[in-house]
Amino acid sequence: MATVFDSVGRETISHLDYVGNLNIQWWATLRAMKSSLPFIGKSYRWQTAVQQMLQIGVDALPMVSLMAICTGLILALQGATELRRFGALHYVIDLVAVGFTRELGPLLTAIAVSGRSGSAFAAEIGTMKVTEEIDSLRVMAIDPVEFILGPKYLAALISVPCLSIICNVCGIMAGGLFMFFSTHLSPPLYFRYVLASIKLRDVISGLIKSVAFATIIAHVSCLEGFRVSAGADSVGRSTTSAVVKSTFLVIVADAVFTAIFYFTGQA
Amino acid sequence: MAIISVRDLVVEYDGRRVLDGLNLDIEHGETMVLLGGSGSGKSTLLRHIIGLERPKSGSVYVKGIDITNCSPAELKKVRHSIGVAFQSAALFNSLSVNDNVALPMRELTKLAPSIIDLVVWMNLSVVGLADFGNLYPQELSGGMKKRAAVARALALGPEILVLDEPSAGLDPIVAAELDELILLLKQTFQMTVIVVTHEMASAFTIADRIAMLYKGAFRSIGTKDEIKASQDPRVRQFLDRDPGDKGKEPAIATYFQKYLQTPEANL
Numbered sequence: 001m002a003t004v005f006d007s008v009g010r011e012t013i014s015h016l017d018y019v020g021n022l023n024i025q026w027w028a029t030l031r032a033m034k035s036s037l038p039f040i041g042k043s044y045r046w047q048t049a050v051q052q053m054l055q056i057g058v059d060a061l062p063m064v065s066l067m068a069i070c071t072g073l074i075l076a077l078q079g080a081t082e083l084r085r086f087g088a089l090h091y092v093i094d095l096v097a098v099g100f101t102r103e104l105g106p107l108l109t110a111i112a113v114s115g116r117s118g119s120a121f122a123a124e125i126g127t128m129k130v131t132e133e134i135d136s137l138r139v140m141a142i143d144p145v146e147f148i149l150g151p152k153y154l155a156a157l158i159s160v161p162c163l164s165i166i167c168n169v170c171g172i173m174a175g176g177l178f179m180f181f182s183t184h185l186s187p188p189l190y191f192r193y194v195l196a197s198i199k200l201r202d203v204i205s206g207l208i209k210s211v212a213f214a215t216i217i218a219h220v221s222c223l224e225g226f227r228v229s230a231g232a233d234s235v236g237r238s239t240t241s242a243v244v245k246s247t248f249l250v251i252v253a254d255a256v257f258t259a260i261f262y263f264t265g266q267a
Numbered sequence: 268m269a270i271i272s273v274r275d276l277v278v279e280y281d282g283r284r285v286l287d288g289l290n291l292d293i294e295h296g297e298t299m300v301l302l303g304g305s306g307s308g309k310s311t312l313l314r315h316i317i318g319l320e321r322p323k324s325g326s327v328y329v330k331g332i333d334i335t336n337c338s339p340a341e342l343k344k345v346r347h348s349i350g351v352a353f354q355s356a357a358l359f360n361s362l363s364v365n366d367n368v369a370l371p372m373r374e375l376t377k378l379a380p381s382i383i384d385l386v387v388w389m390n391l392s393v394v395g396l397a398d399f400g401n402l403y404p405q406e407l408s409g410g411m412k413k414r415a416a417v418a419r420a421l422a423l424g425p426e427i428l429v430l431d432e433p434s435a436g437l438d439p440i441v442a443a444e445l446d447e448l449i450l451l452l453k454q455t456f457q458m459t460v461i462v463v464t465h466e467m468a469s470a471f472t473i474a475d476r477i478a479m480l481y482k483g484a485f486r487s488i489g490t491k492d493e494i495k496a497s498q499d500p501r502v503r504q505f506l507d508r509d510p511g512d513k514g515k516e517p518a519i520a521t522y523f524q525k526y527l528q529t530p531e532a533n534l
Contacts, residue, residue: 044373128359136357139317140371141346147374 022219025145025226029153029219032146036154045151052155056117057163064112068167071104072096072174080182089183093190094197096175101202102261105168107254110213113160114246118221121152122242125225126235134226144226153218160214161207168206205261212257213250220246268331270295270427270459271316276325278311278483285311287483288325295426298453298460300470302494303480304505309463310354312480313431316461317351318342329427347375350420354432356412358404364391364415365400371422390418393455394448410441417448427459428452434469446472467506471495479505 036045079095125148128134137144172194179185224242228234269292278286286308293299301309314320315327318334326333329345337345358367368387372378378386391397394414404412413433420428430449434442446469453460453473464470470477471491478488481501487494494502503509526532 042373132353132355132357133359135319136351136353138319139346139349139351140374141343142371142374 018223022223025149025223026215026219028143028145029149032143032150033154035146036150049151049154052152053159055120056113056155057159060112060116060163061166063116064109064163064167065170067108067112068100068105068170069174071108072100072171073178075099075104075171076175076178080178090193092179093175093193097172097194097197098202100168100171100175101198101206103206103254103258104171106164106206106210106213107250108171109160109164109167109210110217110250110254111247113156113163113214114217114221114250115243117156118217118242118246119239121218121221122225122239123235125222126228126238129226129228130230130232130235145222149218149222152222153215156214156218157211160217161210164206164210205257209254209257212253216249216253217246220249268295269293269328270330271461272326272328273312273316274326274328276312276315276327277323278308278315278320279323285483286315286322289483289485291478291485291488293459293461295459296453296457297475298449298462298473300474300477301461301463301480302465302467302470302477302505304465307480308483309465309480310431313429313461313463317349317429318346347423348426349429350423350425350427351429352413352416352420352431352433354435356404356416358412358415358419360404363401363403364396364407364418367404367415368400368419368422371419375423386422387418390421391415393421393452394418410437410445413437413445414448417452421452421456424456425458427461430460430462432463432465434464434466439468442466442469443472445469449473481505 035041036049038046076092076096079092080089083089083091083095125134128148134144137147176185176187176190176194179190180187221242224238224245228238271291271293273289273291276286276289277284289312291299301312303309311320315322315335316329318327318329322335326335328334330348332341332345334342334345358364359370362370365384365387368390369383372383372386376383387400388397391400394417396411396414396418399407399411399415404415407415417428417430417433420430433445433449437445449460449462450473452458460473462470462473474491476488476490477494479486479494479497479499479502486499486501487497489497495506497503497506
């Protein structure tokens with residue numbers, strides 16, 4: 001019995017330690033963000049942030065768009081199968097439009113970014129640790145969190161919501177494609193119905209979620225990179241852990257946000 | 268007064284004692300070589316001298332400040348006066364050689380970009396890499412990487428230059444060129460230089476004094492001549508490249524002899 005309590009206690013402390021480290025890292029990065037901003041920050045850090053934006057956002061665009069189109073078609077097809085029985089096929093428009101704006105756009109984007117960029121962040125920082133680059137920053141009196149994470153976090157905060165919006169547009173367009181081929185609903189009319197069904201609060205709640213997801217992905221992935229001890233296998237483990245933990249936490253955060261929006265009448 | 272003083276330094280990893288009560292004074296302007304075999308603790312001592320790790324007990328004073336027990340601001344100030352070139356060079360692969368050398372100046376000073384460019388060119392000229400500034404670390408040879416790391420270590424005009432295994436993995440000609448460079452730097456900039464190495468020829472070329480480590484303790488500290496004349500058995504074994512207990516058969520030889528007597532080997 002004592003062993004059970006011992007292991008539960010140890011696991012609890014380990015998880016609290018992890019969350020504590022995430023918080024410390026988040027505050028340190030927030031303080032350091034100023035130096036990555038254009039005009040008031042250091043110009044080369046802003047350039048690094050722009051490069052990161054291209055990697056997180058532009059490079060992920062084809063993948064996210066394709067995922068959104070496929071998911072949009074799946075949602076429309078599955079929805080239509082049931083709604084047709086009640087003669088309510090036109091509700092497919094609401095299902096796709098509201099579903100993507102509030103939920104699927106931010107979530108799909110976060111999963112794609114977690115897999116692509118989260119793993120890249122962890123592998124990059126982990127390799128820097130193994131090759132003593134992090135140590136060399138420390139002995140130069142440069143804070144590694146500030147130097148590495150500042151531009152990455154800023155880039156994620158800008159790229160992920162932008163990708164999320166593009167994901168919404170692609171998903172909604174896929175719904176329009178389905179409606180055109182199944183009911184011959186013209187695209188202009190479809191988009192008029194879409195605009196009527198989406199409310200501003202849906203867009204805002206989706207954007208709030210995508211900012212939170214960007215924060216989770218950037219910080220969990222970078223923390224996993226900083227936790228690399230030594231060797232290539234440790235880098236591999238941290239990369240896997242970064243994707244698994246950030247995807248898991250994104251889904252947990254999504255559930256929490258959805259519950260908050262539901263109970264506060266925002267959804 | 269010594270620029271660096273190590274007092275009763277004890278370091279343990281998982282209960283295993285790596286450094287056992289070390290005492291060492293390094294005077295201003297001298298070149299101290301930390302000599303010792305693999306696993307003797309010389310790199311661990313170096314990491315404590317540059318403040319990358321905290322010891323179990325004891326103190327390391329750099330310019331009168333105990334870096335094992337000082338505030339982050341004091342540690343930062345001390346680090347500004349130390350330039351470190353790591354064994355792996357630890358150059359940032361995403362930055363060109365020019366940007367690597369410019370990094371500490373961009374991060375820690377308010378120098379104008381044109382002045383930074385000038386200092387970068389001067390430092391690269393000192394190490395003979397003025398024509399290679401636009402290359403990336405992965406495009407450099409091992410010797411060039413180490414030179415670039417020295418140029419970066421010199422960027423802020425440090426009082427103390429620390430070099431971890433500068434000639435490891437290099438051919439004898441390139442290693443001798445690096446030794447020449449270290450002597451030149453010492454003469455030109457009047458710096459205190461600490462070099463960790465197990466290369467005897469290099470140690471006797473560059474050192475003012477040599478500290479010989481064996482199993483986490485100093486066996487001998489003295490000038491080149493004093494070390495050469497030492498009658499300490501471990502120092503003599505190292506100097507004479509004596510493989511150790513000649514009466515004892517190596518374990519691998521015993522293994523092969525046993526294997527050759529098995530039926531499998533005599534098929």
